[in-house]
Amino acid sequence: MPSKVWRVFTKVSSTTVKCTICDRVLGYKGGSTGAMLNHMKTHPNSIEDDRQPRLSSFNRQCNPDRAQRISNLIADMIAKDGLPINFVEGEGFRALMHDVEPDFTIPSRQTVMRILELKFLEQKTKIKHWMSGCEHIAITTDCWTSLGQEGFMTVTAHGIDKEWIKRSFVLNTSPVASLDDNDEDNDPPLPQRHTSQALKSQLREVAQTWEINNKVCGVVHDNAANVRVIGEAVGAPDVPCTAHTLQLCVNAGLNSNGQLQRVIGAVSRLVGHFKHSVVASQALTAKQDQHNLPKHRLIQSVKTRWNSVYDMFARVTEQRWAITSVLSDERLTLHRDATTLQLKDEHWSIVDNMGKTLEPFLVATKVLSSEEHPTASTVLPMITGLLDNFLIVEETDSGIVRQFKETTSEQLKRRFHIKSARERDEDVEIEDVSALHLASALDPRYSNLTYLPRAMRNVVKNKLNELIPERDDEEQNADVEQPSTSLDFLITGRRFTAPQQQRDSVEEIHTFFDLPVVPSTADAVAWWKANEASFPLLGNVAKRFLTIPATSVPSERVFSTAGNIVTKKRSCLLAENVNMLIFLKHNAKSIPLI
Numbered sequence: 001m002p003s004k005v006w007r008v009f010t011k012v013s014s015t016t017v018k019c020t021i022c023d024r025v026l027g028y029k030g031g032s033t034g035a036m037l038n039h040m041k042t043h044p045n046s047i048e049d050d051r052q053p054r055l056s057s058f059n060r061q062c063n064p065d066r067a068q069r070i071s072n073l074i075a076d077m078i079a080k081d082g083l084p085i086n087f088v089e090g091e092g093f094r095a096l097m098h099d100v101e102p103d104f105t106i107p108s109r110q111t112v113m114r115i116l117e118l119k120f121l122e123q124k125t126k127i128k129h130w131m132s133g134c135e136h137i138a139i140t141t142d143c144w145t146s147l148g149q150e151g152f153m154t155v156t157a158h159g160i161d162k163e164w165i166k167r168s169f170v171l172n173t174s175p176v177a178s179l180d181d182n183d184e185d186n187d188p189p190l191p192q193r194h195t196s197q198a199l200k201s202q203l204r205e206v207a208q209t210w211e212i213n214n215k216v217c218g219v220v221h222d223n224a225a226n227v228r229v230i231g232e233a234v235g236a237p238d239v240p241c242t243a244h245t246l247q248l249c250v251n252a253g254l255n256s257n258g259q260l261q262r263v264i265g266a267v268s269r270l271v272g273h274f275k276h277s278v279v280a281s282q283a284l285t286a287k288q289d290q291h292n293l294p295k296h297r298l299i300q301s302v303k304t305r306w307n308s309v310y311d312m313f314a315r316v317t318e319q320r321w322a323i324t325s326v327l328s329d330e331r332l333t334l335h336r337d338a339t340t341l342q343l344k345d346e347h348w349s350i351v352d353n354m355g356k357t358l359e360p361f362l363v364a365t366k367v368l369s370s371e372e373h374p375t376a377s378t379v380l381p382m383i384t385g386l387l388d389n390f391l392i393v394e395e396t397d398s399g400i401v402r403q404f405k406e407t408t409s410e411q412l413k414r415r416f417h418i419k420s421a422r423e424r425d426e427d428v429e430i431e432d433v434s435a436l437h438l439a440s441a442l443d444p445r446y447s448n449l450t451y452l453p454r455a456m457r458n459v460v461k462n463k464l465n466e467l468i469p470e471r472d473d474e475e476q477n478a479d480v481e482q483p484s485t486s487l488d489f490l491i492t493g494r495r496f497t498a499p500q501q502q503r504d505s506v507e508e509i510h511t512f513f514d515l516p517v518v519p520s521t522a523d524a525v526a527w528w529k530a531n532e533a534s535f536p537l538l539g540n541v542a543k544r545f546l547t548i549p550a551t552s553v554p555s556e557r558v559f560s561t562a563g564n565i566v567t568k569k570r571s572c573l574l575a576e577n578v579n580m581l582i583f584l585k586h587n588a589k590s591i592p593l594i
Contacts, residue, residue, distance in 0.1 A: 005036040008043070019043075062103040071107045075115040079584035085109045085116075113577075120580045123591050127157075127169050128210060134159035136217040136544040139234070140241075140552040141203065141227065143176065150575075151176045153199060154582070155206045156554045160543050164529030167593070168554055170586040172206045173579045196226045200233035207234045218376070218435055218548040237435050241552040242379045243368045245415050250306040250361050253408035260400045263350050264301065264309060267316055270323070270341050271298045283332045287322035294318065310362050313355040320348065353401050360390040368551050376548040377443035377524060379436050383416050384451035418451075432456065433463050439545035442538070443524045444531075448517050461509055467544075468505045468537045508538045 009017040009026075017028045017036060021043050026035050062070075078087055087093060088106055097106055107115070131137060138158040145151050153176050158168040176198055207213035219231035223240035231238040254260060274280045275298065288295050299315045301308040316323060327338045343351070364382055368374060391409040393402050412418070417432055433456065440446045441460050449457045512535055518527060524546055532539040 003033050005033045005040065008040055009036050062101055067104055070101065070104055071111065071115060074107065075112050075119065076588075078112060079116060079119070079581065080588045082581070082585050085112055088112055116580060116584065120584060123584070123587060126591060127171075127587070130161065130167070131157065131159055131169075131210065131212055131215075133161045134547075135215065135540065136160070136547050137212045137215045138218045138220065138548040139203070139207075139216055139236070140220040140549055140554050141199075141230065142222065142552055143199070143224075143227070146578075152578070153202055155203065157210070157212065158547055158549055158554070160525060160547050164525055164532070164543075166525050166547075167590055168549075169590060170554075170583055171210055173582045174202070175575050176202055196229065199227055199230050203230055204233040217544045220376075220549055220552045222552055239376060239435055239548055240415075241550075242376075242383075243365060243551040243553060246361065246364060246368070246383075246412075247306055249408050249411035249415060250358070252411045253404040254306060254309060256407040257400050257403045260350065260354065260404065263347050263354075266343060266347060267312055267351060268301055270316065270343065271300045271312060273337070273341055274298050274323075274326075275300060279332060280326060283326045283329070284319070284322055287325040288319070291321050291325070293322050298323075306358075307362050307365055310355060310358040313351045313358070317348075317352055317355055350398070350400055353398060354404070357390070357401055357404060360386060369553050374550045375439060375443070375524070375546050376436050376550050377439040377446060377546060379550050380416065380418060380440045381446045381451045383412055384418060387412060387418070430459050430463070433460055435545060435548060438463065438467070438541075439548060442542040442545055444515065444518045444527045445520050445522055445524060446517065447513055447515065449513070461513065464509055464538070464541060465505050467541045469540060505537050508535050511535070512538055 008020055010020060011028070012018045012025060015028055016025050018025050019039060024039065026039060028035070074088060077083065078085065086109055088109060094106060097104060136159065140156045140158070141153060143151060143153045152173055154173045155171045156168055157171050158166070160166045203219070204213070207216060213234055216231075216234040216236040218239045219234065219236050220239045220241055221227040221230060222244040227238075228240075229238060254264070274284055284298075285295060287293075296315060296318065298319065299308065299311045301312040324342070327333050327342050330338075333341075364386065367378070367382070387409055391405045391412070393405050397405065416436070417434065437452065437456070437460050440451070441449060441464065449460070452460065528535075528539060528542050528546070535542075
């Protein structure tokens with residue numbers, strides 16, 4: 001029987017051996033193992049009692065219940081981590097399972113797929129049941145293209161249930177069918193077209209499948225031309241994504257001045273130099289040490305993301321002296337390159353001023369894109385705050401900053417249909433009242449309505465009164481005009497008083513708007529849960545509008561997940577399997593809570 005030392009040592013040569021635990025090399029002559037046995041005492045855990053069987057020698061049985069549990073956990077891991085189904089065929093995974101559970105038979109791809117399909121159906125049933133308890137459902141949509149150039153649309157649902165618990169779920173991710181796909185004469189089918197009609201048809205089908213077609217209170221999207229009226233498919237108002245709209249407004253401001261564009265280009269070339277030159281990059285690190293600056297990499301701007309311009313400006317401002325030190329050192333930078341890349345003082349001034357001007361928009365974007373998914377109620381107070389606090393032109397503003405503020409301000413007012421503080425006393429039309437106005441008005445953090453024109457405040461309150469649902473026929477029959485008292489007649493000039501519901505709703509609205517606003521850090525939904533009993537008529541309307549998200553970010557986040565699921569290796573996945581895997585991954589955290 002071989003000595004137990006060979007469990008720990010391996011031969012290096014005919015005269016030396018090596019410890020596999022600590023890599024120490026020992027002499028080995030004449031077959032003596034004494035030195036090795038003594039060394040093993042320094043590793044107590046390596047010494048086993050030969051009389052005791054090792055764990056792996058036990059023939060532990062994996063009973064059917066345990067085997068099923070392990071198979072379910074494997075399927076859960078694949079779904080939650082976005083792993084490919086053929087992960088179960090991986091050599092490393094099989095070796096791990098053989099060591100951990102030798103008697104377990106690893107499920108095949110087909111078995112894992114069947115388990116996932118059962119989970120998919122079970123979770124769909126749970127979500128559908130939860131949504132059946134919600135009076136209103138808001139929808140966010142996003143269209144994206146897979147690596148195989150197949151167009152998909154993702155639909156995410158948001159709701160507040162009877163207990164005032166707010167949740168969101170990914171409902172569907174499926175190819176956008178061309179309107180010509182059903183034409184039997186087309187062989188093969190015509191290429192997909194993300195037309196407005198095709199997207200409407202798809203959304204209508206999703207709403208019918210999930211039995212929410214009569215509950216949709218708003219459809220949030222990126223406001224692209226082909227989705228601007230997609231809400232018509234489910235009889236709901238279209239709500240442009242605030243993050244996308246803000247992006248358009250800021251981009252317009254950045255593009256409004258030719259000199260600013262040239263400065264952005266110059267800074268971008270500067271950053272590109274350090275990105276592409278190993279010498280410059282290493283020199284920058286050394287200069288950061290000399291100037292006691294953070295060892296941060298420079299950030300390159302991306303044309304499709306305005307906030308990357310802010311990030312680029314902020315980082316070069318932080319690293320200004322390290323950058324100029326590298327460029328001014330002829331040992332590190334060729335003179336002709338330094339002449340081209342070095343920014344003038346006036347350029348540095350523009351970078352600094354524009355960085356400060358853009359910062360509030362970065363804060364707004366981060367708030368809108370947060371995991372908490374802010375509701376539409378935050379939009380108008382936030383945009384009004386940007387207009388009143390950060391876009392008022394100051395005498396000290398440079399021409400570039402002035403033009404950026406003026407252009408961005410005009411864009412914000414036009415796209416969000418609001419006015420700055422100086423224009424807020426002008427008359428407004430009732431048609432100007434949107435879902436955004438109503439959502440903000442019903443949020444106890446913003447119920448003072450100071451961000452709205454004075455004339456619109458009463459219009460909004462009147463609109464809310466119209467939206468309070470009427471009671472059933474029996475209640476309405478009992479709720480008729482009553483003869484007024486003599487005093488009522490003298491005061492109001494009316495011989496009859498208004499029906500009780502009308503009086504109750506008006507009273508509720510007045511009482512609600514007379515309350516002091518709560519801190520901006522408060523949770524509006526939690527406030528309504530605690531105060532619904534005081535406002536039973538208005539509460540239902542609040543639930544309707546506080547359900548609507550401010551952005552389509554929840555649906556857009558699916559795109560990054562989909563990119564991991566629909567990789568080149570898995571581009572042949574069937575569309576229904578793409579839908580199932582995305583559904584299971586994104587709803588994994590929410591499902592256990594319902």
